[in-house]
Amino acid sequence: MxxxxxxxxxxxxxxxxxxxxxxxxxxxxxxxxxxxxxxxxRSYFDQTLNHRIDNGNHLVLSGNRAVAEYLEIIGAEDSLWGPDRAEFPFVDLQSGERWTVRPDRGVIPWSLLSASKRVPGSSIGEYLKGINLGLAGPDKTVEQCLDHQGPLYRKFWEPLAVSVLNTSPKEASAQLLWPVLRETFGRGERACRPLIARQxxxxxxxxxxxxxxxxxxxxxxxxxxxxxxxxxxxxxxxxxxxxxxxxxxxxxxxxxxxxxxxxxxxxxxxxxxxEFRAIVNAHFKLPRGSRQETSFVGLVGGRGHWLFVRDGIASVTTSAAGDLVDRSAAELAKMLWPEIVTALGLGKVETGVHRIVKEKRATFAQTPLQTGxxxxxxxxxxxxxxxxxxxxxxxxxxxxxxxxxxxxxxxxxxxxx
Ligand SMILES: Cc1cc2nc3c(=O)[nH]c(=O)nc-3n(C[C@H](O)[C@H](O)[C@H](O)COP(=O)(O)OP(=O)(O)OC[C@H]3O[C@@H](n4cnc5c(N)ncnc54)[C@H](O)[C@@H]3O)c2cc1C
The missing domain is CATH 3.50.50.60 (FAD/NAD(P)-binding domain)
Incomplete structure (x- = not known):
């Protein structure tokens, strides 16, 4: 046998x-x-939204080699969607400021020498501090490696780290963030194109x-x-x-x-x-007539971290959401819908049909101790x-x-x- x-x-x-x-x-x-x-x-049909949704927004990057290999084996290599060029749009929900992170084509980010190509208000020194992540020992947190008072931290490092590690950068392992940077941003624009599931x-x-x-x-x-x-x-x-x-x-x-x-x-x-960390996803049906093409935007200064729009549904993800996960769905919808309204510029629109999905154990807590x-x-x-x-x-x-x-x-x- x-x-x-x-x-x-x-x-x-x-x-x-x-x-x-x-x-x-x-x-x-x-x-x-x-x-x-x-x-x-995974995806499933949600009765309330009368729509198929994902349990949570998932983003991968074009430099994820195992993703590319797996999708090729199973014949699903064309099933992801992403922009033609690596671009990460952000909006500050408090000030209304918008900016886009556009990695350079080559491996050396020459464009950062020009202040207009950097995240608004940031300095070249704040970017250079990123190298500390690669030098960090197993006990170091993301926050300990970076200039956490500077604008780059709030406008890029923090949203990046919390989404990748689902753990506040105050306690997240620096050693776990580094391989992601090395394999994507460290290999130039072609390796850091954001990709989401088309369907x-x-x-x-x-x-x-x-x-x-x-x-x-x-x-x-x-x-x-x-x-x-x-x-x-x-x-x-x-x-x-x-x-x-x-x-x-x-x-x-x-x-x-x-x-x-x-x-x-x-x-x-x-x-x-x-030890685990939660993720809360809030899915809202967009009103008729609003912009509905597939897109995503990073959120700063609110409770959500990323907003995805696909097929008429806007979904906000909040990572490391331990303080939100026990709140009622109604309370979370009331908190997160205004962030969508601001990010998408919807004007005055009441909260529509929605579904809140809470994953209490979304990932393990990616702290130095738990990583050990x-x-x-x-x-x-x-x-x-x-x-x-x-x-x-x-x-x-x-x-x-x-x-x-x-x-x-x-x-x-x-x-x-
Ligand atoms: C809301 C959310 C958002 C996320 N966002 C992203 C993202 O943007 N990008 C990204 O790359 N990753 C993201 N992730 C992480 C990613 O989804 C996980 O890392 C991945 O799905 C984990 O897969 P796994 O197979 O290791 O574990 P699981 O998916 O937990 O699979 C374990 C399986 O084992 C089964 N099982 C359990 N007990 C038994 C048993 N006794 N007998 C038989 N079967 C059993 C379970 O039913 C389950 O199907 C996100 C995760 C969540 C929850």
Whole structure:
């Protein structure tokens, strides 16, 4: 009987592991507790809005190599949308000031020598401080590395860091922000074009992966929760699901691609982050006649951080939203709608139909302390491996980080076979 790799969890990390294992010619069985795949990155039909929405706005950058590779394998490389040139428009909700960050084409940002090309009011010295992020030790926070009194901090570093790390830059790990800067802004304009799903997250990242796995005859079981793991010495000997228990034979392997708290419950002894940060997404139907083409803008001086417009829906994302997550949907809508009105210049329009989506455990808290708790892909069981945005990829907990974690787990499994 041929051996099987059981991948548990069909979020991006599990899908990535499954895709890379199948591509390498292995028999894969992917099991997912929910009745749908995608985990924290998916789309669904919302009855209130009468519209399909994403659980939260997700932005990737053209320099995300694992994203490009994954989308190419599953045949969804044309499913993302972005401007023809890297541009990040911002609006200050308090002063009404607007500016656009336009990275240089080359790797050396010569244009920053000209004050008119820099973020308004900022100095070249504030940009140069960014190098401190690359030199930072594991205990340093983003705020400790930068000039946090200067205009560049408020108008660029802070919104960038909180969106990438979903953690206030006061406490976020500098070492986690650096690889993102190096791989995108550090490689010039072509590597930092912002990209969003043209239709929806599931249409880009999830459904094409499931179809690809199906065509390759991988087994995918939704609505199948792993309840416990049976061990025999240094190996896993069985997997207990609600309906059945599967014996794990000598050649089988398991990739656990579940959130960190669940991985720890299933396999005691796995070290993983245990603090989380929330994200609140507020989706509003735009009034007829307002500008509705796909766009996004960074928000400064309010509670939202990014505003995305797609297909008649305006969605505001607030990262590191621990202080908002317990407020009522009505209160959050009342707080965030005026920010959309200002950013899009809608004039006096009442709050329309809306949906507030709260993800309490959107990502782990990407502080130096919690980052030190990342582990994997190997575990103390020689046939059990872990994947997930929380594992030790050296990258933040993002789509790119998840896809890298799945590929790394797949590669380590392949080495053992
Ligand atoms: C609101 C929001 C906005 C975000 N914005 C961005 C962004 O702009 N850019 C970006 O790059 N990233 C963003 N992220 C981060 C990104 O979504 C995550 O890093 C990524 O989706 C994590 O994928 P994962 O597979 O590691 O984990 P998950 O998506 O959590 O997948 C784990 C899967 O395991 C399943 N599972 C759990 N327990 C079991 C069990 N016992 N048996 C079987 N299955 C089980 C779960 O149901 C789930 O499907 C955002 C996240 C959120 C929540």
């Amino acid at each position: 041929s051996s099987t790799v059981y991948v548990v969890g069909a979020g991006l990390s599990g899908l990535s592991a499954a895709v890379h294992l199948v591509k390498a010619g292995h028999k894969v069985s992917l099991v997912e507790a929910a009745n749908h795949a995608g985990g924290r990155c 929806g997250l599931s249409e880009s990242f999830i459904d094409p992966a499931l179809s690809w796995l199906d065509r390759k005859e991988a087994m995918v079981s939704l609505g199948t929760r792993l309840k416990d793991i049976g061990c025999d010495g240094d190996r896993v000997s069985s997997l207990g699901f609600s309906e059945q228990r599967i014996d794990i034979s000598e050649g089988d392997r398991i990739v656990l691609a579940v959130p960190p708290n669940i991985a720890q419950d299933l396999a005691a002894g796995i070290v993983a982050p245990d 708790r990342r582990s994997g892909p190997k575990t103390r069981w020689n046939n059990l491996f872990v994947a997930g945005d929380w594992t030790n990829t050296g990258l933040p907990a993002t789509i790119e980080g998840s896809l890298v974690s799945g590929k790394r787990a797949a590669n380590v499994v392949l080495e053992t076979l």
